[in-house]
Amino acid sequence: MLNPVTPAFEDQLRSLLPAVAFKEDTAPYMSEPRGRHAGTGIVVAPASTEEVAALVKACAAASVGIIPYGGGTGLVGGQLSDQGPKPVVLSLERMNKxxxxxxxxxxxxxxxxxxxxxxxxxxxxxxxxxxxxxxxxxxxxxxxxxxxxxxxxxxxxxxxxxxxxxxxxxxxxxxxxxxxxxxxxxxxxxxxxxxxxxxxxxxxxxxxxxxxxxxxRPVGIGAALMAVSSPQAALDLLALAGARIGDGISAFEIMHRQGMDFLAEVGPKQREPLDEIPEWSVLIDVGLPAGLSPDAALEGVFEDGFEQGLVTDGVIAQSRAQRQELWDIRENIPEANRRIGSISSHDVALPLSVIPAFIEQAGAALAALGDFRINCFGHLGDGNLHYNVFPAKGRSRDDYDGQAADVKRIVHDLVAQMDGSVSAEHGIGRLKVADLEKYGDPVKLAMLRAVKDALDPKGIMNPGAVIEAKPAQ
Amino acid sequence: MLNPVTPAFEDQLRSLLPAVAFKEDTAPYMSEPRGRHAGTGIVVAPASTEEVAALVKACAAASVGIIPYGGGTGLVGGQLSDQGPKPVVLSLERMNKxxxxxxxxxxxxxxxxxxxxxxxxxxxxxxxxxxxxxxxxxxxxxxxxxxxxxxxxxxxxxxxxxxxxxxxxxxxxxxxxxxxxxxxxxxxxxxxxxxxxxxxxxxxxxxxxxxxxxxxRPVGIGAALMAVSSPQAALDLLALAGARIGDGISAFEIMHRQGMDFLAEVGPKQREPLDEIPEWSVLIDVGLPAGLSPDAALEGVFEDGFEQGLVTDGVIAQSRAQRQELWDIRENIPEANRRIGSISSHDVALPLSVIPAFIEQAGAALAALGDFRINCFGHLGDGNLHYNVFPAKGRSRDDYDGQAADVKRIVHDLVAQMDGSVSAEHGIGRLKVADLEKYGDPVKLAMLRAVKDALDPKGIMNPGAVIEAKPAQ
Missing domain, CATH: 3.30.465.10 (Uridine Diphospho-n-acetylenolpyruvylglucosamine Reductase; domain 3)
Structure with missing residues (x-):
C-alpha cells in the first residue's frame, strides 16, 4: 500500500536534491491536452541519472508513488493522477542534453x-x-x-x-x-x-x-494528395504504391471529408488543394534514393490508380512549401477536432483487410444510435484509424449526455470482434485501464500482472496506469 | 526443485497424447551441429496447441523440466541438456502447417x-x-x-x-x-x-x-564481391553504399581471406571469383524497386570506392547463378570452419566505429598468446562479427589443450571493454550462461531473474538455459 507525500517526506527529498529541482508552480503539470483529467502531486525535476536514482530510492523506502513526466502530451492520462495517495511527479525536463x-x-x-x-x-x-x-x-x-x-x-x-x-x-x-x-x-x-x-x-x-x-536522409522527397473512391480503393492504392515504390513510401494517411469540414468550420483555416472536397482522400509521402524522381513515382501511382478507378482526383506537391501545405491539412485535424469537442475518441488498429468493413459497420451501428458526425482519419498504412465521434452540427457534447459510453462500447466491441486493438498508438494510461481489462486476453493480463509485480513489487511506479494499482494489503 | 521423467510419468503422458507423438529413437535430438554437447530426455511431439498445453500442464503439475525443440540447429546448446533431472524434449516438428x-x-x-x-x-x-x-x-x-x-x-x-x-x-x-x-x-x-x-x-x-x-519482393536484385583495403575501408564503403543506395542494401558481409583459404584447404570447393584472394572482401547484396538498376547501383559504389582507395578489385554478378556463386562462398565458410575445427568461436557485436580497432587489438592479443589462424567474417552492416580462432596449419585443436578458455577470455574481455555483446545472434543457450553472468550488467541480471521467476515460478521451462537453474530449495 502506498503512502502520500507528507511535509516530512518532502523535507527529506529537499535534503537530497537542490532547491532548483523543486517546481513551485505545479499547475502546468496537472492538466492534459484534452482537458479531461486533473492531477495532484509535488513536481521534482532531477538534473542527472544519479539524482533520479536518489529520488526513486527515497520513494521506494517510503512507499511513495512516482509518476514519470515527459512533455505531458499523452492522450490517455498516463502523465497525471488525482486518485490515491499524493505522488511525486518526476519531470525529466532538466535532463535535456x-x-x-x-x-x-x-x-x-x-x-x-x-x-x-x-x-x-x-x-x-x-x-x-x-x-x-x-x-x-x-x-x-x-x-x-x-x-x-x-x-x-x-x-x-x-x-x-x-x-x-x-x-x-x-x-x-x-x-x-x-x-x-x-x-x-x-x-x-x-x-x-x-x-x-x-x-x-x-x-x-x-x-x-x-x-x-x-x-x-532520403534524397528525393515528395507528397501527393489523392481523392479515392472508397476506403477499399485507398487500400488497393496502398498495395499499388507498395508494388511500385517499395520501401520508399514513408507515410500513407487516410482522411475523411469530415476533417476538412471541421477545418473549414472552426479552423485552423487551410487552403483546399482539390477543386472539390473528396469524401475520402489519402496523403502519400515518399522519400527516395538518388536516381529516382518522387514526382515521377507519385505520377505513376496516380495514373495507375486513376486507370483502375481507385483515384478520382489528385495533386502532387510542386515544392517543399506545397508539400508542407498538404501536411498542414493532416496535422491540423486533431486541433480542429479539439475545437469541435468529441463525444468519444478512439485510437484503433485493425488488420488491414477488414478496415473497409469496420468503417461501414461502425458507421451503421452509430447511425442507429443517434445523430453523430464521425471523423475517421489516420495512418492507413499501419492499419491505425483515429475514429472520433462528434455531435451533429449545431449541437454540443452536453446534448449527448450518457451516450459517450455507448459510442465507445459499440466501436470497441466491433474492433475486438475484428481482432483489432483498442489502443494502437496512444497506450493505456489511466483512461483505458478498464478497456484493457475488458478486451485483453486473460492469459495476457495474468502475464502483465506477473511482470509488474516482479519488477515493481511495491507498486510505486506510475500507480494506476496500464494496470490497476494493487489493492490495499 | 525439478523431478526427472519417471516411467510412471511417461505412462501418464502416454495417456494424454497419442502414441505417434512419442519418438522412440531419441538419438537425433541428443546432439547438436558442432557435436560438442549431448542431451538426455524423452522426446514428445504434440500435433496441436491443445496437445502442447496438455503436455505442459502435466509437466508443471509434476515439476518436470521441458526443453522446447525446433530444428535443433542452435549453436549454444539451448536445445539439449545432459545436466539435471531427465526432462521432456518437446519437439514442434508435427506442428508444421x-x-x-x-x-x-x-x-x-x-x-x-x-x-x-x-x-x-x-x-x-x-x-x-x-x-x-x-x-x-x-x-x-x-x-x-x-x-x-x-x-x-x-x-x-x-x-x-x-x-x-x-x-x-x-x-x-x-x-x-x-x-x-x-x-x-x-x-x-x-x-x-x-x-x-x-x-x-x-x-x-x-x-x-x-x-x-x-x-x-524487390524487383532489381544484384550482388557484388569487392576487395577492400582494410576493415576501416569496408566500413567507409558501407557508409558510401548507404548514401548512394539507401534502404536498397539487403546485406553487407565482410570476409577475411582465412575463410577462402579454409574453403580451398578442406572444401566445400568454390570457384574464386577474383584474380587474387584479397585480405579482406565484402559481399554486397541489393534489392531495388522498379526503375533502378542494381548493376548500375553496384557499379557506382565500386567506382566511388575505387576512386577513394577503399576498393581494389571487384566483380558484379551478371546472372542469378553468378550471384548464387558469390553467396555460396559466404555461406560455405561455416562448414569449412567446422571441418577445420575451431579452438574457440565467438559471435560478437560491436559499435560499428570500433570494429577496426577490435580486429587489430584482438589479433595482437592472440598473437601474443600463441600461433593461431583467425577467421573473422560476418554481418558488418549489423556490427556482428563471427570471430573464430583455429589451430595453426598442420596442428590440431588438441595441441591447444587448455588455451581455449584463454582465447575466449581475451576476445570477450575486449568486446566487453569496447561496449560490445558476447552474443550477437546465437543467444545464450547453455554454452554462454557463464558469459552472461560475467559480462552482464548486474542490474540487468537481477531483472532477468525477476522476470524468469515471475513467469516460470517452478523453473520448468528449458531449465539451465539463459540463466542458471534455480538451486534446490
Missing part, C-alpha cells in the same frame, strides 16, 4: 528529457534523419515518446518508437540503475528488457537516457 | 514447427518475401528462429526475427494458452510480451504459432 552523435554508426545518445524536435534537429545537423514524427513533437520528450511507444506518421516505413531505439538507461523502482545504453544493432544476451520498458508507460521504471537509431 | 497467408496485409500465420525455408516458399508463392535467411534455413523451424531471435544475412535491411513477427501464440509454463496471434502493425495495449518471449530461448513458454511480417 544530447549526449553524443555517432554519424558513422547512425546513432544518437541522449537524455530522456530531450524534446523530440530537438532530437530531429540534432540528427539533421549530422546529415541524418530521426524519422519519428508526430503532432506534439515540439513538446513531447524522448523518454515519454519511448515509454508510450509513440507512433506518428512515419511508422509505415521506419516503425514506431520501439523500432528506433537501440538501448536504454533506466532507473528501476528500487533506485538501481540499469546501464543498457548500447549502440549495438544485435545483442542476444538475455531477455529483451529494452522492449519491456518501452511502452510500459513508466510503470516498470524511469527511462533516463536512450540510444536512438538514425537513418540516412 | 502454414495456417493462413494474407497477401494484401503482408502477413503469414503459421505453426511454430514450420521450417524456415517453407515459410520463405509460402511467401514466394504469394509473390511476397519473408526476408529472414540463414545457413540452416532448410532445417531451422520458425518457433526456434523466433525463440532465439535469429539474425542471418538480411538483418541490415529487414531486421532480425524480432522485427519480422507481429504476433505469437504461446503455451505458458502453467499450460495456459496466450492467444496473441495478432496481425496488427500497432498495438499499445500493455507490456510488450511478444518481444519478451522472442529471444527467451524457450525459458518463459513454448511458442506454438506466429504471425509473420512479409515484404514486397
Amino acid at each position: 544530447v549526449r553524443a552523435v555517432y554519424p558513422t554508426e547512425n546513432v544518437l545518445v541522449c537524455d530522456a528529457g530531450v524534446i523530440l524536435a530537438d532530437v530531429q534537429k540534432a540528427a539533421e545537423d549530422a546529415d541524418r534523419l530521426f524519422p519519428l514524427s508526430l503532432a506534439s513533437e515540439g513538446s513531447a520528450r524522448i523518454g515519454g515518446v519511448l515509454s508510450t511507444n509513440a507512433g506518428g506518421v512515419n511508422v509505415l516505413r521506419y516503425g514506431n518508437a520501439r523500432a528506433l531505439c537501440l538501448g536504454l538507461e533506466v532507473v528501476r523502482p528500487d533506485g538501481t540503475i540499469w546501464h543498457g545504453l548500447t549502440r549495438l544493432r544485435k545483442d542476444n544476451t538475455g531477455y529483451d528488457l529494452r522492449d519491456l520498458i518501452i511502452g510500459a508507460e513508466g510503470t516498470l521504471g524511469v527511462i533516463t537516457g536512450a540510444a536512438l537509431k538514425l537513418s540516412p | 502454414v495456417r493462413a497467408v494474407y497477401p494484401t496485409e503482408n502477413v503469414l500465420v503459421c505453426d511454430a514447427g514450420v521450417i524456415l525455408a517453407d515459410v520463405q516458399k509460402a511467401a514466394e508463392d504469394a509473390d511476397r518475401l519473408f526476408p529472414l535467411s540463414l545457413a540452416s534455413e532448410g532445417s531451422a523451424r520458425i518457433g526456434g528462429v523466433l525463440s532465439t531471435n535469429a539474425g542471418g544475412v538480411n538483418v541490415l535491411r529487414y531486421g532480425n526475427a524480432r522485427a519480422l513477427c507481429l504476433g505469437l501464440e504461446v503455451v505458458r509454463p502453467d499450460g495456459t494458452i496466450w492467444h496473441g496471434l495478432t496481425r496488427l502493425r500497432k498495438d499499445n495495449t500493455g507490456y510488450d510480451l511478444r518481444d519478451l518471449i522472442i529471444g527467451a530461448e524457450g525459458t518463459l513458454g513454448v511458442i506454438t504459432g506466429a504471425a509473420l511480417k512479409l515484404s514486397p
Whole structure:
C-alpha cells in the first residue's frame, strides 16, 4: 500500500536534491491536452541519472508513488493522477542534453528529457534523419515518446518508437540503475528488457537516457494528395504504391471529408488543394534514393490508380512549401477536432483487410444510435484509424449526455470482434485501464500482472496506469 | 526443485497424447551441429496447441523440466541438456502447417514447427518475401528462429526475427494458452510480451504459432564481391553504399581471406571469383524497386570506392547463378570452419566505429598468446562479427589443450571493454550462461531473474538455459 507525500517526506527529498529541482508552480503539470483529467502531486525535476536514482530510492523506502513526466502530451492520462495517495511527479525536463552523435554508426545518445524536435534537429545537423514524427513533437520528450511507444506518421516505413531505439538507461523502482545504453544493432544476451520498458508507460521504471537509431536522409522527397473512391480503393492504392515504390513510401494517411469540414468550420483555416472536397482522400509521402524522381513515382501511382478507378482526383506537391501545405491539412485535424469537442475518441488498429468493413459497420451501428458526425482519419498504412465521434452540427457534447459510453462500447466491441486493438498508438494510461481489462486476453493480463509485480513489487511506479494499482494489503 | 521423467510419468503422458507423438529413437535430438554437447530426455511431439498445453500442464503439475525443440540447429546448446533431472524434449516438428497467408496485409500465420525455408516458399508463392535467411534455413523451424531471435544475412535491411513477427501464440509454463496471434502493425495495449518471449530461448513458454511480417519482393536484385583495403575501408564503403543506395542494401558481409583459404584447404570447393584472394572482401547484396538498376547501383559504389582507395578489385554478378556463386562462398565458410575445427568461436557485436580497432587489438592479443589462424567474417552492416580462432596449419585443436578458455577470455574481455555483446545472434543457450553472468550488467541480471521467476515460478521451462537453474530449495 502506498503512502502520500507528507511535509516530512518532502523535507527529506529537499535534503537530497537542490532547491532548483523543486517546481513551485505545479499547475502546468496537472492538466492534459484534452482537458479531461486533473492531477495532484509535488513536481521534482532531477538534473542527472544519479539524482533520479536518489529520488526513486527515497520513494521506494517510503512507499511513495512516482509518476514519470515527459512533455505531458499523452492522450490517455498516463502523465497525471488525482486518485490515491499524493505522488511525486518526476519531470525529466532538466535532463535535456544530447549526449553524443555517432554519424558513422547512425546513432544518437541522449537524455530522456530531450524534446523530440530537438532530437530531429540534432540528427539533421549530422546529415541524418530521426524519422519519428508526430503532432506534439515540439513538446513531447524522448523518454515519454519511448515509454508510450509513440507512433506518428512515419511508422509505415521506419516503425514506431520501439523500432528506433537501440538501448536504454533506466532507473528501476528500487533506485538501481540499469546501464543498457548500447549502440549495438544485435545483442542476444538475455531477455529483451529494452522492449519491456518501452511502452510500459513508466510503470516498470524511469527511462533516463536512450540510444536512438538514425537513418540516412532520403534524397528525393515528395507528397501527393489523392481523392479515392472508397476506403477499399485507398487500400488497393496502398498495395499499388507498395508494388511500385517499395520501401520508399514513408507515410500513407487516410482522411475523411469530415476533417476538412471541421477545418473549414472552426479552423485552423487551410487552403483546399482539390477543386472539390473528396469524401475520402489519402496523403502519400515518399522519400527516395538518388536516381529516382518522387514526382515521377507519385505520377505513376496516380495514373495507375486513376486507370483502375481507385483515384478520382489528385495533386502532387510542386515544392517543399506545397508539400508542407498538404501536411498542414493532416496535422491540423486533431486541433480542429479539439475545437469541435468529441463525444468519444478512439485510437484503433485493425488488420488491414477488414478496415473497409469496420468503417461501414461502425458507421451503421452509430447511425442507429443517434445523430453523430464521425471523423475517421489516420495512418492507413499501419492499419491505425483515429475514429472520433462528434455531435451533429449545431449541437454540443452536453446534448449527448450518457451516450459517450455507448459510442465507445459499440466501436470497441466491433474492433475486438475484428481482432483489432483498442489502443494502437496512444497506450493505456489511466483512461483505458478498464478497456484493457475488458478486451485483453486473460492469459495476457495474468502475464502483465506477473511482470509488474516482479519488477515493481511495491507498486510505486506510475500507480494506476496500464494496470490497476494493487489493492490495499 | 525439478523431478526427472519417471516411467510412471511417461505412462501418464502416454495417456494424454497419442502414441505417434512419442519418438522412440531419441538419438537425433541428443546432439547438436558442432557435436560438442549431448542431451538426455524423452522426446514428445504434440500435433496441436491443445496437445502442447496438455503436455505442459502435466509437466508443471509434476515439476518436470521441458526443453522446447525446433530444428535443433542452435549453436549454444539451448536445445539439449545432459545436466539435471531427465526432462521432456518437446519437439514442434508435427506442428508444421502454414495456417493462413494474407497477401494484401503482408502477413503469414503459421505453426511454430514450420521450417524456415517453407515459410520463405509460402511467401514466394504469394509473390511476397519473408526476408529472414540463414545457413540452416532448410532445417531451422520458425518457433526456434523466433525463440532465439535469429539474425542471418538480411538483418541490415529487414531486421532480425524480432522485427519480422507481429504476433505469437504461446503455451505458458502453467499450460495456459496466450492467444496473441495478432496481425496488427500497432498495438499499445500493455507490456510488450511478444518481444519478451522472442529471444527467451524457450525459458518463459513454448511458442506454438506466429504471425509473420512479409515484404514486397524487390524487383532489381544484384550482388557484388569487392576487395577492400582494410576493415576501416569496408566500413567507409558501407557508409558510401548507404548514401548512394539507401534502404536498397539487403546485406553487407565482410570476409577475411582465412575463410577462402579454409574453403580451398578442406572444401566445400568454390570457384574464386577474383584474380587474387584479397585480405579482406565484402559481399554486397541489393534489392531495388522498379526503375533502378542494381548493376548500375553496384557499379557506382565500386567506382566511388575505387576512386577513394577503399576498393581494389571487384566483380558484379551478371546472372542469378553468378550471384548464387558469390553467396555460396559466404555461406560455405561455416562448414569449412567446422571441418577445420575451431579452438574457440565467438559471435560478437560491436559499435560499428570500433570494429577496426577490435580486429587489430584482438589479433595482437592472440598473437601474443600463441600461433593461431583467425577467421573473422560476418554481418558488418549489423556490427556482428563471427570471430573464430583455429589451430595453426598442420596442428590440431588438441595441441591447444587448455588455451581455449584463454582465447575466449581475451576476445570477450575486449568486446566487453569496447561496449560490445558476447552474443550477437546465437543467444545464450547453455554454452554462454557463464558469459552472461560475467559480462552482464548486474542490474540487468537481477531483472532477468525477476522476470524468469515471475513467469516460470517452478523453473520448468528449458531449465539451465539463459540463466542458471534455480538451486534446490
